[in-house]
Amino acid sequence: MVKVGLALVFLLGVPAELFGTTSQEIIIFAARHYHLKGASHFQMWQVHPDGRGKRRLRWPAGVPLFALPSPDGRQYVYAGVWASIFPIWFQEEQARDFLNGADPQDPALWVVRADGRARHRLLERAPIDLRWLASGQQLLLTETRHLLDVKTGQREVIHDQPELFTYHLSSVGSSFVTLGSVLFHPPIEYVLAEKDGSYWRIHLPTKTIVQLPSPPSVSPEERAPRSIATPALSSPDGRKLAYIKTPQEAGDALGETLGVVDVQEGTIETLQQFAEEPLGINHFEWSPQGDQLLVERYQGLSGGPHSDLFIVNLETGQYHLIDEITSNTAQWAPSGRWVVYQTAVTTRPLGKKQVWSADIGVVKADGIGKTYFTSGAVYACLPRWITVTELQ
Numbered sequence: 001m002v003k004v005g006l007a008l009v010f011l012l013g014v015p016a017e018l019f020g021t022t023s024q025e026i027i028i029f030a031a032r033h034y035h036l037k038g039a040s041h042f043q044m045w046q047v048h049p050d051g052r053g054k055r056r057l058r059w060p061a062g063v064p065l066f067a068l069p070s071p072d073g074r075q076y077v078y079a080g081v082w083a084s085i086f087p088i089w090f091q092e093e094q095a096r097d098f099l100n101g102a103d104p105q106d107p108a109l110w111v112v113r114a115d116g117r118a119r120h121r122l123l124e125r126a127p128i129d130l131r132w133l134a135s136g137q138q139l140l141l142t143e144t145r146h147l148l149d150v151k152t153g154q155r156e157v158i159h160d161q162p163e164l165f166t167y168h169l170s171s172v173g174s175s176f177v178t179l180g181s182v183l184f185h186p187p188i189e190y191v192l193a194e195k196d197g198s199y200w201r202i203h204l205p206t207k208t209i210v211q212l213p214s215p216p217s218v219s220p221e222e223r224a225p226r227s228i229a230t231p232a233l234s235s236p237d238g239r240k241l242a243y244i245k246t247p248q249e250a251g252d253a254l255g256e257t258l259g260v261v262d263v264q265e266g267t268i269e270t271l272q273q274f275a276e277e278p279l280g281i282n283h284f285e286w287s288p289q290g291d292q293l294l295v296e297r298y299q300g301l302s303g304g305p306h307s308d309l310f311i312v313n314l315e316t317g318q319y320h321l322i323d324e325i326t327s328n329t330a331q332w333a334p335s336g337r338w339v340v341y342q343t344a345v346t347t348r349p350l351g352k353k354q355v356w357s358a359d360i361g362v363v364k365a366d367g368i369g370k371t372y373f374t375s376g377a378v379y380a381c382l383p384r385w386i387t388v389t390e391l392q
Helices: 006-012 078-083 092-099 272-276
Strands: 022-033 042-046 073-079 109-113 118-124 130-132 139-141 146-149 155-157 190-195 198-203 208-211 232-234 240-245 259-261 269-271 281-286 290-299 304-311 321-328 340-344 346-350 351-356 359-364 377-390
Touching: 022 092, 092 146, 109 155, 155 340, 190 232, 198 377, 208 281, 232 281, 240 281, 259 272, 259 281, 259 290, 272 321, 304 340, 321 340, 321 359, 351 377
Parallel strands: none
Antiparallel strands: 022 042, 022 377, 073 109, 109 118, 130 139, 139 146, 146 155, 190 198, 198 208, 232 240, 240 259, 259 269, 281 290, 290 304, 304 321, 340 359, 346 351
């Protein structure tokens, strides 16, 4: 069957429902392939998670390579000043490549279509932490708890009940908020709010607030803490909460770990394995199904900030150590079938010299089938997911 472009169907006025659709998850990333002679520059690429269809990606002029794509890849939001919070380690001389014509002093938040058209300013000052909603029509401004319409620029609060404590909506440790956290968040649909031990689930697209059933009585040792002040993130269905626990909060722990709160049961599960070493957790994310977590445990700054990446199955209790990665780059595929990341930066030979290099890696959600899309003398970075829908 011949594939028909969505834009052509809309122009012809044919109802899209008359056609079958297929959705394909695609990874986009930037890569610099070093040359023995002459200059080498960063270019944008796209590839399917199984390795098919790797090719250059046309990128609009004036849009920095670190722009945040909408879930469907049709729009990008960006700010020139984000260049200062997206350090590309050991690639400072390539700053012009990453800016791609954008002004690094421009504080405004912009949105533009993927073809470079319909560019307009959304905010005078861009936030440093935001998330798309799955619709691609709104952004969640996590610091101020506002929804931002990317077409009209209109802002509205996510709820009008100031007595509710809305959880921090962050999955990045507090000391890592300036290390590129804005780019690598998946879309969000629900957040949780709390008051006096009772919880409300907020559906962001409709701003519907529903009080969850009261938890049963549990022992003090099992009871979930109230008003968690550390970075915390609702599960995709808005019924659980994961947050970073300090060694003091985790009892005899040597390092930070994660607590997983079931707000309807009123209980908390502690992921004890991460507490066995004196290390911090710098990033975590729920899988789209809410049954797994990816967790980055910080290892140090040598070669740039790097972390060990784990996938934790909350139903089976299994932990999978995946790889050593550049901190804050791991992210779930929208389907939850894959995790993509940038490997830790290292040096590789190019002729008689060594060059700083990194790859884009992907692994299946069960922790097996790890693959790299680049190799050799190349610096690959800034992986992101988009989902492209085609009519058949």
